[in-house]
Amino acid sequence: MADEQLEEEKPKGKKKLIIIIVLALLVLGGGGAAAYFFLFASSDEPAPEAQAQEPARIRALYVRLRMPGDKPSFVVSLTDTNGRQHFMQIFAEAKTRDQAMVDALTLHMPLVCDRLNFVFSAANFEEIQTNEGKLALQQKALDAVKDVISKETGKSDVEAILFTNMVMQ
Structure with missing residues (x-):
């Protein structure tokens, strides 16, 4: 068992x-x-x-727009509709993604600053107190920089002009 x-x-x-x-x-x-x-x-x-x-993203490059003598800002006087004088100070940078454009901006900085001085000093004080006016001024500055650089180099790959600081009084 x-x-x-x-x-x-x-x-x-x-x-x-x-x-x-x-x-x-x-x-x-x-x-x-x-x-x-x-x-x-x-x-x-x-x-x-x-x-x-999917296109490859290229890193953005920024160039400080400086007056001769490495002055970091643009200072212009403006007049309002009442005839009162005001001052505006702008620190600006150009945005691009092309190193050749950085070199061109650096080389032609006196021309760029000259043109930007005219653009900034022609601004209307009342208009640039609004956001839309500031954006329009940025666009005018971009158009001016593109115009100068395209005349000097034959191409203009500047994407934007950025106001890193803007003071009005």
């Missing part, structure tokens, strides 16, 4: 062993598949098609 119990227990032990081996293989296979998925299949690089469609 004891022999019969031993013979019946042996097949149950083999079944347990087979089940454990199958479960271990499933766990190892699932872990390997997950590792492959996380390491190789989902890399951070976009597909080649997405890379071709």
Whole structure:
């Protein structure tokens, strides 16, 4: 009778062993598949098609627009409609993404500053007290800088003129 119990227990032990081996293989296979998925299949690089469609972002470069003698600001006098005299001080920078344009702005800085002095001194005091007036003055300054640089170099890749400080009194 004891022999019969031993013979019946042996097949149950083999079944347990087979089940454990199958479960271990499933766990190892699932872990390997997950590792492959996380390491190789989902890399951070976009597909080649997405890379071709998305233009490369070039770092912005800024040039301080300075008066001769490295004076950091433009100071102009303005007159309002009542005939009262006011002063405006502007610190300005040009934004571009081309190093050649930075070099051109540096080389032709006296011409750029001369033109900007005319633009700033022709501003209407009442208009530039509003945000829209300041934006219009920035646009006029950008147009003036682009005009000077395009005449001197044949191209103008200046994106914006930024007023980093503006004081009116």
